[in-house]
Amino acid sequence: MSTYTLNRLDFDLLDDILEMGGGYVLDFSNQTYSEFFNDELGINIDDDRYYDIGTSKGKRLRSYFKQSKTEDVLRVLNSLWKYRETKRKRAGKKEDNPVLVIEFNELLVRLGGKTPTTKNRVFYTQQEEAFDESAAKELFDSLMKLAVMAPHPRGFAFEIFLKKLFDISGMSGRASFRLVGEQIDGSFELDGETYLLEAKWTNLPVNAADLRSFNAKVQDKAAWSRGLFVSNSGFTEQGLHAFGRGNSLICMDGLDLSEMLMRNIGFKSVLSKKVRRAAETGNPFVRLRDLI
Numbered sequence: 001m002s003t004y005t006l007n008r009l010d011f012d013l014l015d016d017i018l019e020m021g022g023g024y025v026l027d028f029s030n031q032t033y034s035e036f037f038n039d040e041l042g043i044n045i046d047d048d049r050y051y052d053i054g055t056s057k058g059k060r061l062r063s064y065f066k067q068s069k070t071e072d073v074l075r076v077l078n079s080l081w082k083y084r085e086t087k088r089k090r091a092g093k094k095e096d097n098p099v100l101v102i103e104f105n106e107l108l109v110r111l112g113g114k115t116p117t118t119k120n121r122v123f124y125t126q127q128e129e130a131f132d133e134s135a136a137k138e139l140f141d142s143l144m145k146l147a148v149m150a151p152h153p154r155g156f157a158f159e160i161f162l163k164k165l166f167d168i169s170g171m172s173g174r175a176s177f178r179l180v181g182e183q184i185d186g187s188f189e190l191d192g193e194t195y196l197l198e199a200k201w202t203n204l205p206v207n208a209a210d211l212r213s214f215n216a217k218v219q220d221k222a223a224w225s226r227g228l229f230v231s232n233s234g235f236t237e238q239g240l241h242a243f244g245r246g247n248s249l250i251c252m253d254g255l256d257l258s259e260m261l262m263r264n265i266g267f268k269s270v271l272s273k274k275v276r277r278a279a280e281t282g283n284p285f286v287r288l289r290d291l292i
Contacts, residue, residue, distance in 0.1 A: 003070055004110045011062060016097075017104050018080060023056025026084055033057050040079055074111045099289065102258040109144040130266045135168050140261040143254075146201065146232075158201045159186060162230060169267040188228075190271055195250075196221065198229045206231040208242035211249065211284075218248045228252065228271070235285055245282030250274045256288040265292070 006014075019026050025033060037045040049067065050060040065073050081104070088095075095101055108114065131139070142161050146154055166188040186197040198214040200206060211229065218227035225248070232254035240251075250271065260270050265288075273291045278284055 004112070005070075006065055006073065010107055011065075013100065013103050013107060014065075014077075015058075017100050018061075018084070020058035020061070023054070023058040025057040025061055026080070027087065028057060030057070036083070040083075041076060043076070070111055074108065074113045077108065077111070078113065098259055098262050099255065102255065102262055105140075105144055105262075106147055106258075109147055114141070130264050130269070131168070131261070133264065136261050136264045139165060139168070140258070143257060143261065151201075154201055155199075158232070159199050162186065162197065162199055165267055171268065190268060190275075194225050196225060196227045198227065200230070201232040201254075203233065205234045205236045205239070207236050207239035209239075211235070211239060211243040211247075211251075215243075215247050215249050226250065229284075230257070232257075240283075240285055243284070245284075247284060249284045250278055251285035253285075253287070259288050263292075 015021060028036060034046050037043040043064070045060055045064065050063040053059050053063050064076070068076075130136075139161070142164070146157055146161065149157060163186055166186075171188040171190055186199070188195050188197065196214075196218050198210075198217075200210070206229070214227055214229055218225050227249045228251075229249050230252045234253040234255075235251055252270075252274070256270070259265075260267065270288060270291075273288075274286060277286045277291060
């Protein structure tokens with residue numbers, strides 16, 4: 001079991017996902033809050049030790065999380081998530097901020113848990129090409145597991161994940177290969193075009209130097225070659241600005257991948273949207289959520 005400790009950003013996320021603004025927690029009254037914790041979890045949330053930072057429902061929940069073992073935090077979060085989704089389903093509400101759900105799933109994995117089951121995840125019916133739902137879930141779970149791996153094996157596993165993504169999408173994915181003096185992380189075909197792949201999973205966003213280096217590799221190949229740069233940590237704004245427009249690259253970040261799988265939008269559709277926007281604007285990186 002993980003020994004991950006919740007940090008400030010995690011609590012900010014929980015404030016949003018559990019609607020803890022103003023000291024509330026979801027739609028619980030004081031009575032239903034106490035009953036839920038007692039009946040569902042066997043926890044006396046009214047115990048005096050949870051009043052150390054305040055008396056509101058939100059403050060007591062924060063106190064519980066800070067004092068409890070990781071496995072107990074995970075159990076409470078899973079129960080609150082189930083309650084949240086049951087209420088939303090009965091009210092006929094759609095998820096209005098899928099990015100929060102993606103980040104919550106990532107938090108569950110860091111705590112040593114699993115992502116919610118398919119019925120509790122956010123899938124949207126698309127008129128365009130989409131994943132098989134079971135394939136989307138498998139890919140999403142694989143992506144979440146990468147987040148807790150050590151850096152060296154994670155880089156290789158990230159390439160394997162991407163190749164599987166290409167293969168499932170029917171895009172003739174090719175594993176990493178080496179040319180004289182350079183390493184290419186892989187390649188695939190889309191609409192008759194060959195794309196070379198650069199994949200990075202680092203703690204820091206990619207900068208202009210990395211973008212220029214990969215762009216030079218792409219431009220050194222056949223004139224019709226393009227490049228897809230996938231950086232889990234994204235790209236610096238300064239780097240994108242310095243890299244400029246009108247180059248041969250399309251860029252994706254980790255949130256693009258997560259949101260694509262959470263929304264069940266096909267990979268070909270995502271790339272087609274990005275390619276079209278790049279052609280219209282010259283901008284190599286436009287976030288998926290700004291394209292849909």
